[in-house]
Amino acid sequence: MDKKVLNKIIKKLNMKKNEILETIDRELQNEIDDIKSENITGDIVDTANTAYDLLVNSKLSEKEQEKLGEIRDALKRVEENVYGRCVACGNNIEEKRLLAIPEAKKCIVCKATEEKKNILM
Numbered sequence: 001m002d003k004k005v006l007n008k009i010i011k012k013l014n015m016k017k018n019e020i021l022e023t024i025d026r027e028l029q030n031e032i033d034d035i036k037s038e039n040i041t042g043d044i045v046d047t048a049n050t051a052y053d054l055l056v057n058s059k060l061s062e063k064e065q066e067k068l069g070e071i072r073d074a075l076k077r078v079e080e081n082v083y084g085r086c087v088a089c090g091n092n093i094e095e096k097r098l099l100a101i102p103e104a105k106k107c108i109v110c111k112a113t114e115e116k117k118n119i120l121m
């Protein structure tokens, strides 16, 4: 893959990662504020833990964390020099697809096959 394109993709991945981390942070802060305003006794560590538990259990964070995992995986594949290769068939993933979905790890053919399977199941 062209180094320029790869750099662009890495930048995108990092931007997405920061966005998600900010969202999670914001959610966490909201939870902490909620708990504080409810005047729950206990030290600050307990408060943070409770907030974190709440966040971990919430649907939003589940989705965000899954996405975050995908992005981290993609960055790891960049480091390992295997980024852009389909994890299922080993073919190169279309550059256009990677630019649109930088965390994609399957080529369009394998992704379509996977989705078809999901529908049938």
Ligand SMILES: [Zn+2]
Binding pocket: 086, 087, 088, 089, 090, 091, 106, 107, 108, 109, 110, 111
């Ligand atoms: Zn494939």
